Structure formats: structure tokens, C-alpha cells
Amino acid sequence: MTSPFACTDPAALGFDPERLDRIGPFLQQNYLDSDRLPMTQLVVARDGQPVYYDARGRMGEGRESLRDNAIFRIASMTKPVTSIAFMQLVEQCKVALEEPVTKVLPEFGKLKVYGGGGGGIPFAPGQPAPAMRFVDLITHMSGLTYGLQNRTNIDAIYREHNLDFARSRHSSDEFIRILADLPLEFAPGQGWNYSVATDVLGICVERISGMRLGDYFREHIFGPLGMTDTAFGVGPGQQQRLVDAYQYRPGEPPAMIDAGPASKLTGPGRFDSGGGGLCGTIADYHRFTSMLLGNGELDGARIISPKTLRLMRTNHLPGGADLTEMSRSLFSESNNAGTGFGLGFAMVIDPAKTLIPSSPGEFYWGGAYSTAFFVDPLEGITCVFMTQVYPSSTYPIRRQLRTLIYSALSDSRL
Structure with a gap:
């Protein structure tokens, strides 16, 4: 199958190609060969142009190699979409x-x-x-x-x-x-x-x-962005593209808990979960992150204004606190040290405290099945990572991916 991305020469956009090429073998040796993850899919882009794409593993148990257009349960990566939708209504003064x-x-x-x-x-x-x-x-x-x-x-x-x-x-x-x-x-x-x-x-x-959430997303976000494969659940004819979902087991390979073609997600739901119900492809979510990097616009489609998006990606914790001072959670999709929270995203407010290569103002989130994304406005970098193992706290893969990506950056804008 043809790759969903036409990748630009990484060197032309300030990346070391040899260092970027370390990512795929790292995932293979540390996660796929040991059956810690059943599949991985990653796209890294700068200034909206993909510079690295890698897909490995299988669709699921006894199934074919991972398709480039595979559909994943993106779980809490739904939350930023819902937050954008709500802020669209704020922009129209329908709510404050x-x-x-x-x-x-x-x-x-x-x-x-x-x-x-x-x-x-x-x-x-x-x-x-x-x-x-x-x-x-x-x-x-x-x-x-x-x-x-x-x-x-x-x-x-x-x-x-x-x-x-x-x-x-x-x-x-x-x-x-x-x-x-x-x-x-x-x-x-x-x-x-x-x-x-x-x-x-x-x-x-x-x-x-006055609209069901999925219909609102389709009309006001997915349609304008060309996100044709993202929805609540999986539509007719797409069942074979949905990957199997797995759950971590200590000392054993993850257990398959939801077979893609037979998933309950292929049937209608009673409730569109704005907190975690979307399924979609890496190509679609790359378009969403590209819109975020583009100050709310992609290919002429304005989804949210630059000022509104800037408000969303600003830390709103009282007194400029980070999550170590405010969080009561045992589980979330972020690290706490040096991390603030805005209107739908976590963001880096102190890179030194995170102990991870990052930029001030970088914002991100992830999903319960270990999916993740980040947007770095200062460096112009976006990343979307897909896999399907619950819970997301199982492995340090998000930290490792950030480290590998930033270590491949040869032309920093900071």
C-alpha cells in the first residue's frame, strides 16, 4: 500500500536523516521483537511537511501487516477535538x-x-x-x-x-x-x-x-480538514481496517481484548464520548495537528482563530502552577513536573523540570491505548504516534520518542 505521506528530505528541514532513521529500529528492537507492542505507526513533520514515517507490526492476532490506513481507537486524543469544538462556540458568543x-x-x-x-x-x-x-x-x-x-x-x-x-x-x-x-x-x-x-x-x-457530537465534528472540524476516516466508532466497510486492541500483562505479551473486525465499535453507540470515543487514522490526526501548528488553519480552512488557540495552549492552572502542585490524579496522559494545563491540552512550561527534551509552550496529549501526539510551535514540529495497548502508562515510549525526535534535530530555532 502506498504511504499516506510524501516525506520531504529531512535535511532540508533541519533534521539529521541518519538520526531520524534510528527510530524505527529502536521500536523494532525494544517493543515489537519482544511483543511488548503489537504494532507502531509514527509520523514526524516540520512546518507541516512530513519528514519521517514508519509503520511496523500487524493489524492484530493472525492478521496482515499493519496497513498504512489502519484505524485506531484514539481514546483521549478525542479530548482536544472536543475542546476545539467548544471553543468554536465560545468564538460565536453562544457560551463563555x-x-x-x-x-x-x-x-x-x-x-x-x-x-x-x-x-x-x-x-x-x-x-x-x-x-x-x-x-x-x-x-x-x-x-x-x-x-x-x-x-x-x-x-x-x-x-x-x-x-x-x-x-x-x-x-x-x-x-x-x-x-x-x-x-x-x-x-x-x-x-x-x-x-x-x-x-x-x-x-x-x-x-x-443542537447537533449530535459526531455530526458537529464532521461539519465543523473533520469535513473542513479533510479528515475522512475519523468518527465515533467504525463505519460500514471499515471493519477490516480497525486494529485489534490489547491490554498489558506483567511478564507476558499483551492480551487481545477487542478484535478489530468484530469490535463493538462497529455498531452504533448510544453516546458520543467527547472524552474518548473517536477512532481514526494517523493521516487524519496529522491533519489535525497540522491545523494546530498552523494557528488554527490548514489548506485555507480556518477552524479556530489564532488568538483563541493561543488562549487554549496557555497554562490556566492558578498562579502559573504546574501539575505537581495541583494534580490529585493517579492517572492522566501527561507527566506532572514542569507541565501546565490549558483549555484541552497539557503544555510544557519548564523544560528543565520535565527532564525531557522539549520546548516551552509545546502542547500535547495522548490516549489510553498508548497513542500520543505533540505540537511544538517554536520548532515547528508535530508528531503523531499510534499503537494499541492499554494502559498508556505501561511503557516510557512517549518520553523515548520525544528524545529520539529531538536528538535528530540539527537546526534548532531556539
């Missing part, structure tokens, strides 16, 4: 970041902060929560949580209600009703906790726009 969420979700009018109980004991009556604002949702400072945090009694009740995986279990209205009856981990704005907040944000997009 500082407004209370109850403007769109009246069900959240009587939220309370956790006051005790759980684990088989009824929750104690908590104190009424201050009004949750839309900015609290988009920055993960809402007080909501994820069951997968596996840390508190509130996390446990999220697991009981299957709130992390709502696609096939709840309608969006049911999802909101359940959340409205559960206590918050903390008062909105008083901490950072990775959570279902972006699912809630996606429902806000639906209610404000």
Missing part, C-alpha cells in the same frame, strides 16, 4: 468560559462536595458546591473524576455506574443525570483531576449546537 455550567446543564444545579461515606456506606450529605464553570470542565478542575483513577470512594461509584465507558451503556441525558447525583471530589477550581469532564463538555456542545 466563565459562565456557569447550569446555563446548559440545569441538572448540575445542586452539586455537592464529598463529605464522607461510600464503599458500601451511603454518601454523607456534603456541602453545596460553588457554581461549576465551563472553564472548570475544559481544564479538568471541575471536581469530577474517572473510575479508572481507582483512588477514592467516588472513583468506585463511577466504576459501578460504568461512567468511564458510557458509549454503549447510557444516553447523554442519562450520563448527566447520574453525574448530577454523585458528589464532587473537591470544589470546582480547587484542584486538578483527570476526569469525565470532557465528556460533559461534549454534551454541552450537543445542547448548544
Whole structure:
């Protein structure tokens, strides 16, 4: 199959070709030969022009070699898309970041902060929560949580209600009703906790726009960007392009947990999960990251204004704090030291503290199946990485890829 990318000579864009070529063998020797990962796919670009592409492994158990147009579960890499969609509505003055969420979700009018109980004991009556604002949702400072945090009694009740995986279990209205009856981990704005907040944000997009989230994405983001293979679930005729999904097992190869052609994702869902429901290709997500690098525009299609995007990729943690000072999460898609959080993205605020080669203002996120992307506006670099092993904290591959990519940069703009 023809490569989805016409790669430019890396040397012409400030990369050392020999150093870039170390990436593929590194992945082969450290991850594929040992069956730690079933497949890898990577594209690196500068100034929107791909300079390196590599695809290895198989579509899944007993299946053919990885297709260049393979479809992956991108999980939480959905969140930046949902955040862009919400900010499009902000640009139209249909909603404002500082407004209370109850403007769109009246069900959240009587939220309370956790006051005790759980684990088989009824929750104690908590104190009424201050009004949750839309900015609290988009920055993960809402007080909501994820069951997968596996840390508190509130996390446990999220697991009981299957709130992390709502696609096939709840309608969006049911999802909101359940959340409205559960206590918050903390008062909105008083901490950072990775959570279902972006699912809630996606429902806000639906209610404000009057469109189902997938339809909104298709009309206002995917269509203009030419992202033809990204959607909630997998459409007819695409089942054979969906890779198998795996789960990490200590001391053993990962276990296959969802076969691509037979996946539940090939059927309709009740709920478009703005926090983690998209499936898509590396070529599509490269177009999304190219739009982000291009200050909100790609090939003449303006998705978001440069000023709005700049607001999104600015650290919004109080007092310029990093996540080590604010995070209550055991799990997220970022490292905490030297890392801030904006409106839908993590970003590097102090490269020295991250202990990883990076640039100030670089922003990024990833997905639960170990997918990842980053955008470095100062160096003009974007990267998209695809694989399919849960959870994303299993291996240090994101750090390793950044190190390998930046070590191949021969012409730095800093």
C-alpha cells in the first residue's frame, strides 16, 4: 500500500536523516521483537511537511501487516477535538468560559462536595458546591473524576455506574443525570483531576449546537480538514481496517481484548464520548495537528482563530502552577513536573523540570491505548504516534520518542 505521506528530505528541514532513521529500529528492537507492542505507526513533520514515517507490526492476532490506513481507537486524543469544538462556540458568543455550567446543564444545579461515606456506606450529605464553570470542565478542575483513577470512594461509584465507558451503556441525558447525583471530589477550581469532564463538555456542545457530537465534528472540524476516516466508532466497510486492541500483562505479551473486525465499535453507540470515543487514522490526526501548528488553519480552512488557540495552549492552572502542585490524579496522559494545563491540552512550561527534551509552550496529549501526539510551535514540529495497548502508562515510549525526535534535530530555532 502506498504511504499516506510524501516525506520531504529531512535535511532540508533541519533534521539529521541518519538520526531520524534510528527510530524505527529502536521500536523494532525494544517493543515489537519482544511483543511488548503489537504494532507502531509514527509520523514526524516540520512546518507541516512530513519528514519521517514508519509503520511496523500487524493489524492484530493472525492478521496482515499493519496497513498504512489502519484505524485506531484514539481514546483521549478525542479530548482536544472536543475542546476545539467548544471553543468554536465560545468564538460565536453562544457560551463563555466563565459562565456557569447550569446555563446548559440545569441538572448540575445542586452539586455537592464529598463529605464522607461510600464503599458500601451511603454518601454523607456534603456541602453545596460553588457554581461549576465551563472553564472548570475544559481544564479538568471541575471536581469530577474517572473510575479508572481507582483512588477514592467516588472513583468506585463511577466504576459501578460504568461512567468511564458510557458509549454503549447510557444516553447523554442519562450520563448527566447520574453525574448530577454523585458528589464532587473537591470544589470546582480547587484542584486538578483527570476526569469525565470532557465528556460533559461534549454534551454541552450537543445542547448548544443542537447537533449530535459526531455530526458537529464532521461539519465543523473533520469535513473542513479533510479528515475522512475519523468518527465515533467504525463505519460500514471499515471493519477490516480497525486494529485489534490489547491490554498489558506483567511478564507476558499483551492480551487481545477487542478484535478489530468484530469490535463493538462497529455498531452504533448510544453516546458520543467527547472524552474518548473517536477512532481514526494517523493521516487524519496529522491533519489535525497540522491545523494546530498552523494557528488554527490548514489548506485555507480556518477552524479556530489564532488568538483563541493561543488562549487554549496557555497554562490556566492558578498562579502559573504546574501539575505537581495541583494534580490529585493517579492517572492522566501527561507527566506532572514542569507541565501546565490549558483549555484541552497539557503544555510544557519548564523544560528543565520535565527532564525531557522539549520546548516551552509545546502542547500535547495522548490516549489510553498508548497513542500520543505533540505540537511544538517554536520548532515547528508535530508528531503523531499510534499503537494499541492499554494502559498508556505501561511503557516510557512517549518520553523515548520525544528524545529520539529531538536528538535528530540539527537546526534548532531556539
